Amino acid sequence: AQSVTQLDSQVPVFEEAPVELRCNYSSSVSVYLFWYVQYPNQGLQLLLKYLSGSTLVKGINGFEAEFNKSQTSFHLRKPSVHISDTAEYFCAVLWGAQKLVFGQGTRLTINP
Amino acid sequence: GAGVSQSPSNKVTEKGKDVELRCDPISGHTALYWYRQSLGQGLEFLIYFQGNSAPDKSGLPSDRFSAERTGGSVSTLTIQRTQQEDSAVYLCASSLASGGTNTQYFGPGTRLTVL
Numbered sequence: 001a002q003s004v005t006q007l008d009s010q011v012p013v014f015e016e017a018p019v020e021l022r023c024n025y026s027s028s029v030s031v032y033l034f035w036y037v038q039y040p041n042q043g044l045q046l047l048l049k050y051l052s053g054s055t056l057v058k059g060i061n062g063f064e065a066e067f068n069k070s071q072t073s074f075h076l077r078k079p080s081v082h083i084s085d086t087a088e089y090f091c092a093v094l095w096g097a098q099k100l101v102f103g104q105g106t107r108l109t110i111n112p
Numbered sequence: 113g114a115g116v117s118q119s120p121s122n123k124v125t126e127k128g129k130d131v132e133l134r135c136d137p138i139s140g141h142t143a144l145y146w147y148r149q150s151l152g153q154g155l156e157f158l159i160y161f162q163g164n165s166a167p168d169k170s171g172l173p174s175d176r177f178s179a180e181r182t183g184g185s186v187s188t189l190t191i192q193r194t195q196q197e198d199s200a201v202y203l204c205a206s207s208l209a210s211g212g213t214n215t216q217y218f219g220p221g222t223r224l225t226v227l
Contacts, residue, residue, distance in 0.1 A: 032212030043116070043203060043218035051212055090155060098143065098168065098210045102155035 006103035023091030116219035137206030150200035
């Protein structure tokens with residue numbers, strides 16, 4: 001079975017600072033990887049996904065992630081965060097062609 | 113266009129009662145998924161429907177949980193004899209078809225509280 005580990009449960013950063021949210025997955029086969037964001041009292045919204053090809057994936061709201069097969073990682077980055085980026089972020093891997101297996105989530109808090 | 117909708121948005125019930133949660137997927141999406149988000153377990157897959165194929169029920173936690181999808185569109189998740197550990201946010205998602213190239217779009221969820 002697949003598993004996803006998000007190494008930080010909470011990440012506080014100051015506004016306009018860069019941020020990296022870490023994600024590692026366990027798999028010995030090709031993977032499809034995703035980052036979703038959940039704003040307070042809302043559902044999940046797709047930020048970006050890696051299916052194949054270029055290991056650097058760009059998503060919405062200025063986020064990007066890099067797929068690293070040797071380190072089985074898919075870390076999410078943003079060079080300069082805004083107050084509106086305050087949310088919970090979930091890394092996920094697709095398992096069995098249809099099920100998303102999620103990490104425990106990272107709560108990103110932006111301080112002014 | 114309209115996204116995935118779920119109803120009710122909140123449901124409070126007493127232990128032992130049955131509840132039904134509804135999901136309306138995006139029009140034209142053939143795949144539909146139910147997930148559960150709880151403090152203790154995080155986000156977990158429950159069940160998946162694809163067209164007229166038999167659903168994948170491998171994530172249902174007990175036989176008190178069941179789901180159906182009528183006419184390939186609306187889905188209902190039913191929890192019988194609810195327990196306090198069933199308290200969670202139940203999320204529905206749909207996609208154009210199954211497979212990783214098809215993004216799963218999530219609804220806002222139904223927050224279930226079992227007293």
